[in-house]
Amino acid sequence: MRTAPKDFLPKSLFGRALLILILPTVLIQMVLTYVFFDRHWETVKGYLASNLAGEITFFVKQIERTPTSQRNNMAIDFEAANEMDVAFEPADSFKPSYATTEFPEFQNRLRAKMTEPYTLRRIGGGELIEIRIKLPAEVLKLKARVKRLESRTTLIFFLWMIGASSVLLFIAVLFLRNQIRPIRSLAEAADNFGRGVDTPGFRPHGATEVRKAARAFVIMRERISRQLRTRTEMLAGISHDLRTPLTRMKLQLAMLGDGEAAKELSDDVQQMEHMIAEYLDFARGEGREEAVRISLTDLLRDVVEDYQRLKSAVKLASAAEVQMDVRVSGFRRMLHNLIDNALRYGKECTVNLSAISNACEITIDDAGTGIPEDKREEVFRPFSRLEASRNIKTGGVGLGLSIARDIVLAHGGSITLGTSPAGGLRVLIRLPL
Ligand SMILES: Nc1ncnc2c1ncn2[C@@H]1O[C@H](COP(=O)(O)OP(=O)(O)OP(=O)(O)O)[C@@H](O)[C@H]1O
Ligand SMILES: [Mg+2]
Structure with a gap:
């Protein structure tokens, strides 16, 4: 047998209503995530990388053209303007082992703009990036904050999204449960009625439509009960009333003696008694x-x-x-x-x-x-x-x-x-x- 998609859907109204709520929420979140992070955020990250790479390249070019005596002043201006630490170190402090493959976008751009060899690594507990650039006579060491290339907002955005959805879901579950309860009790009352069991505490409540259905059910239940009662009383009445003349007939037959005709009549009377007993049984029903x-x-x-x-x-x-x-x-x-x-x-x-x-x-x-x-x-x-x-x-x-x-x-x-x-x-x- 093939399984239809319907088989995977929740069977209960509660489950379905919940699905109707959850599905669009998750879908919106997925679309948002895709649009915002995969597209928008990628572009922003590209700009950030390009900016930092540009600043560094510009500075390196300037340094190379500036006489050594003025380099320190330039470095101070650069530090102030670009929130980076600048230091000059001896040529042997350039170590290729300091290179990482992290920040690929930034490195791509740096390589495209600048021909000088460099190394890049994370330092300061991951908060800073250190870039060492090999100049002809020495090594230029720059420290920038990782924040200039990355953002924590991604995580925070996700947390907010999941948090907000959870709150929404929680509220939805609370409300839905209250909405479904009257439908459940109506179904239960109808089921009980079908099995001849009383549901004394049942009364219509809930949303207008549900209350309407429940009220209709109560009226229907009343009518059916009345009809059943009438039927029962009628059958019981007739059967009961027939019993008295039957008993009298039996007595009279007994006085008639053992003739052939009396025997037949007595058989018939017996059958009638049996029938009346059955009618009575039927009328009484077993519901009680x-x-x-x-x-x-x-x-x-x-x-x-x-x-x-x-x-x-x-x-x-x-x-x-x-x-x-x-x-x-x-x-x-x-x-x-x-x-x-x-x-x-x-x-x-x-x-x-x-x-x-x-x-x-x-x-x-x-x-x-x-x-x-x-x-x-x-x-x-x-x-x-x-x-x-x-x-x-x-x-x-x-x-x-x-x-x-x-x-x-x-x-x-x-x-x-x-x-x-x-x-x-x-x-x-x-x-x-
Ligand atoms: N096992 C069976 N095989 C063949 N026919 C059957 C069988 N059971 C019932 N029937 C048919 O169904 C009819 C209805 O059965 P039902 O038991 O309701 O009434 P009844 O046996 O005629 O009377 P009662 O059971 O009230 O004394 C029977 O009259 C008979 O024709
Ligand atoms: Mg029978």
Whole structure:
């Protein structure tokens, strides 16, 4: 797979905003450094070197033309005018070993203007340069300050630049963090709401746009909660009200005796009771149950063993050790729904639990006919059954998968349908850890 440039960009808003700030700053600094130092500073350095070389050459030429008696006066004037020390030394004080390759620009210019041999070295702890020029009879020794050729401002400029950028960055990080916090808490509240967890302390704050989005979220959350409540209350109400006449019917049936008709009626009543129990379960939902940290592996093993005790063809193929926050009775109901389906519509149910980096996967496979791809979304809808007769003998109410999906979502996970290795249905549940 090719990596797009996008892969290298920070993923978080904070990181991106910071990058937007840092990138131009660094770019401006780079351009400035290039323009100022590489171009401007090089030119200035050239002028400085040329100046000093010119002064020295001029002085040497003058000295050579001046009678010895007047040299000292000339030297005094030169020292005063050019901030250099001048001294005359005997000819044997010219030592080629004093030569260095430092200050190449200056030396180039000196060589271009002056034919006399010279040596150049740094002295005085690096603060001074000493230039010895070989004259016909003696050696002219000059001392100038290095400052005349170099400047410390380069370093200071860099330090200022880095210092100022660091301060800017520090302030930016402080401000950005405050700006990002409301977005984070909105995302968290939305995520919690999706998993059926309350975020009581959430209230819109931050920049106008964020506050607007947060307010919209709060209103939406209210509306959805209200709708859910209405749905729940309605289903619960109907189911509850139906129970009373059903109980009465059961009593009356019991008084009717053991006739064939009574038996059939009693079966029907029983099925109706079962359906009503399921509606009630669905209506109640599992959202209010508290999650506890348990071993998912043990829970799965327990459920599978229940089935095995009843001689059902369910087996646990492999189970990784996984600890997670689980709403136990909801989770059990979900597993029961899925395994019941596998046994009812397929045969030989195989359950599998595997752990991957920061999630775990549960698969429930059967060896039945499976569900065609275009029906895999539809079966999750409440009361939807693939078989149209709605005959209670050949299937259930059509709530099993809806409930299962509700429960998986409440755990922050996802549930998808596929094809099992045996050709039947594979239910894949992925849960974040
Ligand atoms: N393992 C499976 N293999 C083939 N078809 C399946 C499987 N599981 C579910 N289905 C199909 O999906 C439909 C919906 O399943 P769901 O569990 O939601 O309802 P149900 O089993 O009919 O009733 P309930 O589970 O509420 O008693 C089923 O009626 C069935 O047609
Ligand atoms: Mg079912």
